[in-house]
Amino acid sequence: MFALPQIASKGQRIVLFAVLALTVVFCVLATVFQYYYLLMLPVVVGVLLYAFFYTDRSLLLFGSLVPLSINFDDIGGGMGLTLPTEPLFILLFLLIIFRWLIKPDIDLQLLAHPISISILVYLLWLWTATLFSSMPMVSFKFVMARTWYIVLFYFTVVGLFKQFKNIHWFFKAFTLTTLGLVIFTLTKHAADGFIRSSSYGISWPFFPDHGMYAAAIAFAVFILVMYGFAGRHFGISLPFAPAVLLLLAILLFGIVVSYTRATWLSLVAAMAVYLVLKMRIKFGWVLLALAGVLTYGIVQQDQIMYDLEANKQGSSDDIEGHVKSVSNVTTDPSNLERINRWKCASRMVSERPWFGFGPGTYVFQYSPFQKSDELTLISTFSGDLGDAHSEYFSAMSEAGYMGLLSWLGVVLTTLGVSFRVFYREEPGKVRYTLLMAMLGLITYYVHAFLNNYSQYDKIAVPLWTFTAVVTALDLYHRGTVKSDSDHVADTKKE
Secondary structure (H helix, E strand, O other), rough: OOOOOOOHHHHHHHHHHHHHHHHHHHHHHHHOOHHHHHHHHHHHHEEEEEHHOOOOHHHHHHHHHHHEEEEEOOOOOOOOOOHHHHHHHHHHHHHHHHHHHHOOOOHHHHHHHHHHHHHHHHHHHHHHHHHOOOOOOHHHHHHHHHHHHHHHHHHHHHHHHHHHHHHHHHHHHHHHHHHHHHHHHHHHHOOOOOHHHOOOOOOOOOOOOOOHHHHHHHHHHHHHHHHHHOOHHOOOOOOHHHHHHHHHHHHHHHOOOOHHHHHHHHHHHHHHHHHHOOOOHHHHHHHHHHHHHHHHHHOOHHHHHHHHHOOOOOOOHHHHHHHHHHHHOOOOHHHHHHHHHHHHHHHHHOOOOOOOOOOOHHHHHHHOOOHHHOOOOOOOOEEEEEEEEHHHHHHHHHHHHHHHHHHHHHHHHHHHHHHHHHHHHOOOOHHHHHHHHHHHHHHHHHHHHOOOOOOOOOHHHHHHHHHHHHHHHHHOOOOOOOOHHHHHHHHOOO
16 A cells, blocks of 8 residues: 655645535534435545545556446446546546646656657547547547546556556456455356356446456456566565465456356467567567568468358357357357447448548447348447447547557557566566556457457556556656665665
């Protein structure tokens, strides 16, 4: 836990005591007149005061709680809301902007960092595409939310991560809340025998579907992997390693019985990248290999589709059968519908190649681009069963080809910097912390080929916070942070 600073200002103390006194009076009146639900007011006031006086530190606390926030699909006007985190994030965003307007504090080193530049380009293009949107208000709300997540959990949090301990405070708090969520969900799922049909909604009301639930869990997996196998660098003694690995097993079991094939694939991909790092293969060669695979896929797409059509394995409660169904593009409704949505996105960008239909508009605009012979058992014309089912296709259809390129720029720049930091650092705190963030990000980058959840706080917070960790390690912690075991050795030498 990081220590909270004292409120030194006399004016701040006066405001604090005045608010507390009014709260007490209000609670007494609520009790007298039997409006007992108003007794929640002290909690609300306490949270607001904490956010006001400790704005920066509130980010780490509230951000770590997103796995436990509750979704409300419709609060009126067709708008959804996640409580209590989303209103708190809006409040923190306004406080930070207000503070910046009063006393501008620009970190030019941060703004000049490659990851920051790629994010700014991405954000700028989203706002540009909003100007040409087919639904301006929808796009404005979408990009406004994307902006406050980036401002809060990338640009603001990077400054907090100048203190190395804050990185691991967030990692530990986020992992603990994720574990609490998984244990709660597994308890419910166990009553149904962990069957696949129950997995789709078992995480409600914390998550709207099993895909987002599994994607969020995956962010925490490699945090526990590093604490379990490299714990000595973080002050975790060997006797506690089995306990950490037990917690890791709980997370992995939660992912397995979520029956989310995209997350299973993403974990395999992250482990493959780790092997690439161990072999010290340069990132340029990795990009070249990916370009080769993509080129081969385009040239041989007819033959590949012919081979895939031979697989008739559908989704199954049997894990092995469920894995095999990943490549079934003939009879599996989920896979067929995903392809239908991708084809719609391709037709949409063909019609509007420069700016797309506008950020956040795919779900409202894709319906006319469906073809009758591509419809599936789960196809809909009302846009109520998911989005483009791909972060990449979504960016392309909503913000044009530049939207796709700007999103790819964020992904590839973050990976490129991660490779550089890994090869620069010796085994120790910095390198293993980098792996926690980098491999967690890779799980979502891969998952994002098959789903898109970055507009939700459950994914947006770890996505941009983990990105901030990579930037902070590159900017502020170049081999300067020793492991606890190194400090012990230095002490003995003295």
